[in-house]
Amino acid sequence: MTSSTFRIGGERSVRRLGFGAMHLPTAPGPARDAAIAVARRAVDLGVTLIDTAHLYGWGANEELLAEALYPYPDDLLIATKVGVAPPDPPHDAAICGRPDFLRDQVEQGRLRVDRLELLQLHRVDPEVPLADQLGTLRELQVQGSIGHIGLSEVTVAELEEARKIIDVASVQNRYNLLDREHEAVLDACDAAGIAFLPWRPVHPAVSQATTEIVAVAAELGATAAQVSLAWLLGRSPVVLPIPGTGTIGHLEENVAAASLRLSGDQWRRLDRIQPRRAFPSTA
Template identity: 50%
Template sequence: MNRATSVSPTFAIASDLQVNRMGYGAMRLTGQPGNFGPYADWESGQALLRRAVELGINFIDTAEAYGPGFNEELIASALHPYSGNLTIATKGGIDKPAPDNIRTNGNPENLRRGCEASLRRLKRDRIDLYQLHRPDPQVPFADSVGALAELQREGKIRHIGLSNVTLAQLEEARQIVAIASVQNRFSINDRTGEDILDYCTQHNIAFIPWGPLGANPLKQGTPLAKTEGILADIAMQHHVKPNQIALAWLLHRAPNIVLIPGTTTISHLEENIAAAAIQLNPDEVKIVSE
């Protein structure tokens, strides 16, 4: 089925938060392995972030778990004082004492601690978009969402988002507080979250796909598989690369998709940004969608 829509250069995450639909995911600007510790080349990380903003990116996604904390510090060191239209989204609700020790922690006390720590590291009085990184099976979901609602009432959070949630959890959260965004895994090769994407589109909620190029989170850079040949053929017609077509398809798939592909090189950053200008025709969108 052809679900193509016209590609808009911006999306209003909320009435007061208009962002360009090609953003940047900063996770990879951390130590390795396991996105643990500070980024090895701090100065090049700063340069990449500054170049992203120069090229028009005004939505940057990070999380307390990236580092943990060092990724937020790198963003602040590169971009503070921030330009007026720059939106920085971060996430809380995960403890990460070691690269291979990642614990979900959605306790209200931990979410408060994490939010306040992110505020300090990012040098902000209020976080534009604060997302629950992952539901905690040991904590009632409503308690975690309620904690974010309380932080919003206190003025520490501007808008609330969710990540790695089911459709039922999203609907439950919306009974408690307005939800501005959902960040779930979604790509050409992994469309298991299509019901959530369609729901978000219907309700004008930003959908921020992680792994937009189908990468395995445990092995970054895993290439696209099922549609590789199709993407290559379309890419040849547009004189671009297959990964750029994959990103362009996502932008055509729904008008509320905001992309956050990550990279550690400026050349790859520029390549990703160029994908936002690719205009796929309806037949091209259809063949990839099938």
């Protein structure tokens, strides 16, 4: 039976079904209050892995989580990401892997912790040598500001290169039942025991699900989204889905997917579904 937990970096144990905080509203008002309630409910439901990034509201999402959850429970890991510069008119937001920029984003302290337990490079900057980008994060790790280092939206070749520079604890690429563009990256993580955090773990088209998804959902008394998450959890023990939502009802539905059990036949039927084209987005 597949474990419901995973040790990130071989050290930090989390429950495999996490929570993505990207969609939580951060502007003052009732929507923010509701977002705080969602974050707190996630922890109440036993979620121990929450994903955020400096890009999400340019630090506002991190500040929201700190307001909602600090001081953090001992078993809660909040993963964040750095490496995207905010817009500076006339310039748009842009990937930035300059060592000074990465160091500044890490040290801003919006999560109110001295050590970021999992810090992921949001995107590889093609204009900066990878050794300089990851070398900076490794220096911060040695200094105690970072616990584990991960990557986001990388190729197999980039992952291999990165592993020559740092111990890669996680990879966060887009992946789900209907979008398996990064199948090879997941396979590489599986072989190396690296946590794979699929962002957008439920494809937008699952609401117009295929006959097979509808059939499996009916057999289990579940939703198509829950079946999609259950398929991911059965794909590999290194997969840690991070579905996001802004409502407590949807959150509870997602978390319940962790207890959904697909039979071997059901999983194989889903696995044979032809993947669809990806929907472009950022996470």
